[in-house]
Amino acid sequence: xxxxxxxxxxxxxxxxxxxxxxxxxxxxxxxxxxxxxxxxxxxxxxxxxxxxxxxxxxxxxxxxxxxxxxxxxxxxxxxxxxxxxxxxxxxxxxxxxxxxxxxxxxxxxxxxxxxxxxxxxxxxxxxxxxxxxxxxxxxxxxxxxxxxxxxxxxxxxxxxxxxxxxxxxxxxxxxxxxxxxxxxxxxxxxxxxxxxxxxxxxxxxxxxxxxxxxxxxxxxxxxxxxxxxxxxxxxxxxxxxxxxxxxxxxxxxxxxxxxxxxxxxxxxxxxxxxxxxxxxxxxxxxxxxxxxxxxxxxxxxxxxxxxxxxx
Amino acid sequence: xxxxxxxxxxxxxxxxxxxxxxxxxxxxxxxxxxxxxxxxxxxxxxxxxxxxxxxxxxxxxxxxxxxxxxxxxxxxxxxxxxxxxxxxxxxxxxxxxxxxxxxxxxxxxxxxxxxxxxxxxxxxxxxxxxxxxxxxxxxxxxxxxxxxxxxxxxxxxxxxxxxxxxxxxxxxxxxxxxxxxxxxxxxxxxxxxxxxxxxxxxxxxxxxxxxxxxxxxxxxxxxxxxxxxxxxxxxxxxxxxxxxxxxxxxxxxxxxxxxxxxxxxxxxxxxxxxxxxxxxxxxxxxxxxxxxxxxxxxxxxxxxxxxxxxxxxxxxxxxxxxxxx
Ligand SMILES: Nc1ncnc2c1ncn2[C@@H]1O[C@H](COP(=O)(O)OP(=O)(O)OP(=O)(O)O)[C@@H](O)[C@H]1O
Ligand SMILES: [Mg+2]
Numbered sequence: 001x002x003x004x005x006x007x008x009x010x011x012x013x014x015x016x017x018x019x020x021x022x023x024x025x026x027x028x029x030x031x032x033x034x035x036x037x038x039x040x041x042x043x044x045x046x047x048x049x050x051x052x053x054x055x056x057x058x059x060x061x062x063x064x065x066x067x068x069x070x071x072x073x074x075x076x077x078x079x080x081x082x083x084x085x086x087x088x089x090x091x092x093x094x095x096x097x098x099x100x101x102x103x104x105x106x107x108x109x110x111x112x113x114x115x116x117x118x119x120x121x122x123x124x125x126x127x128x129x130x131x132x133x134x135x136x137x138x139x140x141x142x143x144x145x146x147x148x149x150x151x152x153x154x155x156x157x158x159x160x161x162x163x164x165x166x167x168x169x170x171x172x173x174x175x176x177x178x179x180x181x182x183x184x185x186x187x188x189x190x191x192x193x194x195x196x197x198x199x200x201x202x203x204x205x206x207x208x209x210x211x212x213x214x215x216x217x218x219x220x221x222x223x224x225x226x227x228x229x230x231x232x233x234x235x236x237x238x239x240x241x242x243x244x245x246x247x248x249x250x251x252x253x254x255x256x257x258x259x260x261x262x263x264x265x266x267x268x269x270x271x272x273x274x275x276x277x278x279x280x281x282x283x284x285x286x287x288x289x290x291x292x293x294x295x296x297x298x299x300x301x302x303x304x305x306x307x308x309x310x311x
Numbered sequence: 312x313x314x315x316x317x318x319x320x321x322x323x324x325x326x327x328x329x330x331x332x333x334x335x336x337x338x339x340x341x342x343x344x345x346x347x348x349x350x351x352x353x354x355x356x357x358x359x360x361x362x363x364x365x366x367x368x369x370x371x372x373x374x375x376x377x378x379x380x381x382x383x384x385x386x387x388x389x390x391x392x393x394x395x396x397x398x399x400x401x402x403x404x405x406x407x408x409x410x411x412x413x414x415x416x417x418x419x420x421x422x423x424x425x426x427x428x429x430x431x432x433x434x435x436x437x438x439x440x441x442x443x444x445x446x447x448x449x450x451x452x453x454x455x456x457x458x459x460x461x462x463x464x465x466x467x468x469x470x471x472x473x474x475x476x477x478x479x480x481x482x483x484x485x486x487x488x489x490x491x492x493x494x495x496x497x498x499x500x501x502x503x504x505x506x507x508x509x510x511x512x513x514x515x516x517x518x519x520x521x522x523x524x525x526x527x528x529x530x531x532x533x534x535x536x537x538x539x540x541x542x543x544x545x546x547x548x549x550x551x552x553x554x555x556x557x558x559x560x561x562x563x564x565x566x567x568x569x570x571x572x573x574x575x576x577x578x579x580x581x582x583x584x585x586x587x588x589x590x591x592x593x594x595x596x597x598x599x600x601x602x603x604x605x606x607x608x609x610x611x612x613x614x615x616x617x618x619x620x621x622x623x624x625x626x627x628x629x630x631x632x633x634x635x636x
Contacts, residue, residue, distance in 0.1 A: 208417070211424075211479070215431055216400040216428070303418075
């Protein structure tokens, strides 16, 4: 059993690695298929052909694609992702701090999403059909369906510009995270609430709940000690996937609230045709998503004894 | 000293649905004496489980006990609130459910699920509770209890799971054990083992209320039998009396189904027709539409339970001329 689990873990890791390399190759090729010379864009319209060529060759852009890719992969393995065209700094030095900002934002957003989502979902499930239930589910539908930028701007307008309770944009202390975290986590809170609700309701209808009641457990104890754990199994998977989604999907929130995160950096890289930087951010995001799915799978395997043996 | 463990009188349990009130249990009275094994037999849907759930105080919405009384060891249960009932459940009365496959929590080790009952009702150390769990698990015939203690339900066979359920129900030595179709989901050999186990338990002084749609199971276990049809008791008698001298046409039908099985006859005799809609019962006898001995009175006048012999009661118009059968 043990050995089986280890091989399956190794297999999954290998798949994840293949996925990431695949994404890297794809990004690499796609970015070079975009018409127009990035160096020309970089230097402006009046740059002469000779300068463009000189700089292109110094950046290695004149070599054949496979060679360029091999160079890139070899560099990446030693932590060198090239130098940003537009900012003139190593990509790693730009991505590092930006990723930390995004990570903090994603953690804050996940906290909002999970605390609010689980609490509301539980409450709705235990008051199924009551007014609160319908109210919560209505709001959560709004949460799932409202676009992030609308929530972000609405929050910004009401709580920052109008009520002056919280900073409008930028991060100077933790208060700066409050509005972006709510804006980013809002949608996830909605889907967590819905899944928790349906999952808890389903578990409470299972036969083993009757068994627990027949032992002398109260309704509340049955919920907390028996139903909740099982109901959380699918929720854990959702949360792990959500977290990578929050990390990689913060573009809009970061832009609205002027947070120097990965999302904003990517947008900057796109507008500046900054290929090394864009490669770096895209690869990082791909890595985060692949890891998120891997962790989701593993968590599910660990938390459910019925799958644990067979992973 | 009280002689009866359970005394149910005029119990009515109904479901309030969109299509009206469904009288799942309609004026049922029954009694289980100390150390006695009492059976309830009847077709699917006739309200057997609802009697059990009513006694446990576990009728689910939109169902509700609407009348009658349930007295366990001299204590009236219908007036207790859920908190008080929680003390009674598992300690004084326990239940084994029909489906061993789904009646255990899939993500909890079975030992812990059995031990939980002790933790709910007694202040004992973990070690003591574990020791008692291991004892009861081996008492119900589970091999290698130390290893099984840490197993998850999906790692056990149906028969073993049902033994775990019985261990759970017995660990507090309750005065009454309700077994609702405990063998229906099991194959024949395992069924025989579980019946033997329940029989042994009954000899230790626990009263047992055994529910089944299978008269064969009832015959092997019960001392006294209630025959239920469409939410009501239609006949009750000592087990030997019931098999020797069945009076209700419905009981005849059930017996026919068993004996044709026994005699290996190719044609399985069943009762024609189905259980009537409990939301819309006929005015007279509920069995009248399916009864081959139906008389004029049966369609309009509802029969009452009448004593027809020692400990033998019958709810049928045929009693007026007992000679007919
Ligand atoms: N949720 C419900 N809503 C409406 N009616 C219900 C509900 N649950 C049960 N009933 C009614 O209660 C009746 C008795 O059900 P019960 O489970 O007691 O039958 P049973 O005799 O145990 O049958 P089985 O052998 O199938 O277990 C059913 O026929 C059904 O009409
Ligand atoms: Mg039943």
